[in-house]
Amino acid sequence: MLSASTPDPPYYAVIFTNIHTGIDVDAYEAAAERMERLAAEQPGFRGVESARGADGLGITVSYWDSEEAIAAWKAQVDHRQAQADGQDRWYQHYVTRVAKVERAYRFPAP
């Protein structure tokens, strides 16, 4: 099963695509798991899905009730430290996109 049980649209998605440096992979994975647990405790959190392919491209999509919920998570203090570590060590390159989900289709149909 996919892990994010999102509500009927509209809601928000944060699409985080990245290329890892390959530095400190174990510390990175521990921090990423910690961030997922912390995110799940935030108000307005609706789920997260993450994949990294053999070519090093990672995609994490998190789902939120509102832009306010996203802004609060962006400013959360432990998350700010992880963002700084990400720029210092873990990511060669990333793009964060904030998007409003307007429609969703599921298979099998619910």
Place this chain on the structure above:
Amino acid sequence: MLSASTPDPPYYAVIFTNIHTGIDVDAYEAAAERMERLAAEQPGFRGVESARGADGLGITVSYWDSEEAIAAWKAQVDHRQAQADGQDRWYQHYVTRVAKVERAYRFPAP
């Protein structure tokens, strides 16, 4: 480098998260590559990024200029056949979300 060179927002993202059946993996991968090439020829296409993790969760995000471009791609005849094959054989479960990208941040800054 990340492959999608998207414009300044707003633009659209199609977030496709899926769990593969494990059936016909070689045929699936060939069809997926063919669909990415076909998508790239569509008007309004702005890029695609895809990752599949060891746990079987796949995430593909494609980027488009407009909802009209997404609708045209959804209706494209070879893509419709691939969607049918996906439901018949390849995907246990998927969610397609159509979202309007409102903001984007890059690292390193452009």
